[in-house]
Amino acid sequence: MTIDNLFTKKQQQVLNQELNNRHWKLMINYGAVRAGKTFVDNFVFLYEVKHAAEIARSKKVKYPMYILAGVSSKSIANNILNEIANTFGLTFKFDKHNSFKIKFPGLPAVKIVQTFTGSISGLGAIRGMTSFGAYINEASLANKEVFEEIRSRCSTPGARVVCDTNPDVPTHWLKTDYIDNPKHSSEIISNHFTMDDNTVLDPEYVAGQKSTTPSGMFYDRKILGLWVAGEGLVYQDFDKSKNLITRAEFDKRTADQTLNYYCGVDWGYEHDTSLVVLADDNQGNTYLVEEHTGNLQQIDHWVSVAKQIQQDYGYNIPFYCDTARVEHIDEFQANHINALYAYKAVLKGIEIVAGKIKQRQFMAVQEGMQQFLNEVYQYVWNDKTGEPVKEHDHVMDAVRYAIATKLWNQNNKQSDNSYNDQTKLLADNGLIDYPDDFW
Incomplete structure (x- = not known):
């Protein structure tokens, strides 16, 4: 199997940034549903955990920690852990705090600390900790204060944050403060996905999604992956x-x-x-x-x-x-x-x-x-x-x-x-x- 069989061109672009660009601090992969964001992000997540373990070894830290964040425990399980288990055959042994460890040969085990971003209460799981990196799923649904706290916890040299999201309104803080902020251009990279970028999808499925998705905002977000607000009539397809x-x-x-x-x-x-x-x-x-x-x-x-x-x-x-x-x-x-x-x-x-x-x-x-x-x-x-x-x-x-x-x-x-x-x-x-x- 070649890399072209496993990853789309857009996913390969993301992996190239992961493997060959060590200067970024925040990667944001955003866009359409079923565009292949989460699939490639789960690979990036494992690369980043290994990266965290390498940093810990160089700093002689025996027990490094890494943040895994999502709106809820259900979303983390469905979007990340179950998919990783299916793709890589990994199993996870959870402690009483719902944390688990990932270990690569010759490197210290990394403790993965789960936190939930749907409300301000998510701060409790990570407040005071030092993290070697973070993966944030469904970032546009995150409480902004929790998102920023996660970033501040990733304070070790070389620590990075990866996140994915479907688009929201163009005034959303994730877009205005991060994706479009020129002050962070050297530290932040972002990748825009459309449904057509996922070339492994059944063409009939894609055609069906395009023909049945409501016109306007829903189509622009779901199919084209654009950060748009609704304009004009809500039910513009009514005839x-x-x-x-x-x-x-x-x-x-x-x-x-x-x-x-x-x-x-x-x-x-x-x-x-x-x-x-x-x-x-x-x-x-x-x-x-x-x-x-x-x-x-x-x-x-x-x-x-x-x-x-x-x-x-x-x-x-x-x-x-x-x-x-x-x-x-x-x-x-x-x-x-x-x-x-x-x-x-x-x-x-x-x-x-x-x-x-x-x-x-x-x-x-x-x-x-x-x-x-x-x-x-x-x-x-x-x-x-x-x-x-x-x-x-x-x-x-x-x-x-x-x-x-x-x-x-x-x-x-x-x-x-x-x-x-x-x-x-x-x-x-x-x-x-x-x-x-x-x-």
Whole structure:
């Protein structure tokens, strides 16, 4: 096997920097998903651990340490340790602190100290230590203070930091303070990956990803690996001629289908409350069947609306609700309405809905609409925050809550009636706060 069989040209570029350039202090590999970043970074990681051991030997340090960082223990295990185990056949023996050692012949064993970058608490694992290097996975998701502390811990001569990431907004600190900072040009090297750089991917897979990824920001980040913010309409692939159907068309399309009905709820009072009913057919299509939107209504009104929906679509129909008004969810539940906490990761939820729109797997039934069309053509990106502008978004949020939560539940094998289990999983993943009375 030759190096061309194992590594793409972009990966070989990274390895050449690793093996032949000893002057850098920080390497940032960023870009598209499935572009081959993590695969080559795991090789770089092992080279860097050996480099750390060589430094330790030259300094006569018997017990060198190296930082392995990621958003969570799960992300480190999935993205790095499992992949290294599969690629190299290595096994790791963890101590009570979740650390382990890697040893190369003739060199001192290097203790790999894991730390988690998703919150400021990650400082605890590394504060006070001296590290001979670091590998940071998913760096754009890291808490900035933790990222900078990791770099400061790598204070031994010759210590280096390697990190990889998918792109974020162009104003993200990792891009502005490091990738684009000319003051660090001699110490920092960066490599930009696109999906097309991963030439070992199945061409049909790549073509499928390009054809189904929503236009605009999602495509630019996921396929092209660019640091961009959203511009213009959030759902720019929405086409009335393809994503809007009549009630008669809906009835005809679903005549032989078994439909799964569910709801999304975005609470308001002076601003609109929106309650939507959606249906999934057996072929992966989602239909927005009904929309109930209005303001200046007490919760009793929305209980009545939900009760009517139960009569029309089934008593156990789930209502995936905005957690901003937990007391309203409690009121629904007190009235025997199957109200559940919604999955609220904004960009991921939008990407799911936008993907359905682009693939023409989302259709709105025009007779059931009130504000949907008005909103979908005014729902725009805030190019500074990277999230949608908080205007014209009530129906948009309700639809997102419904579609994204149902998919999240399916992926995590949750029951629509499993309130406590769902709440715990959402809260554990930082997507909602635990309600005061949960425990």
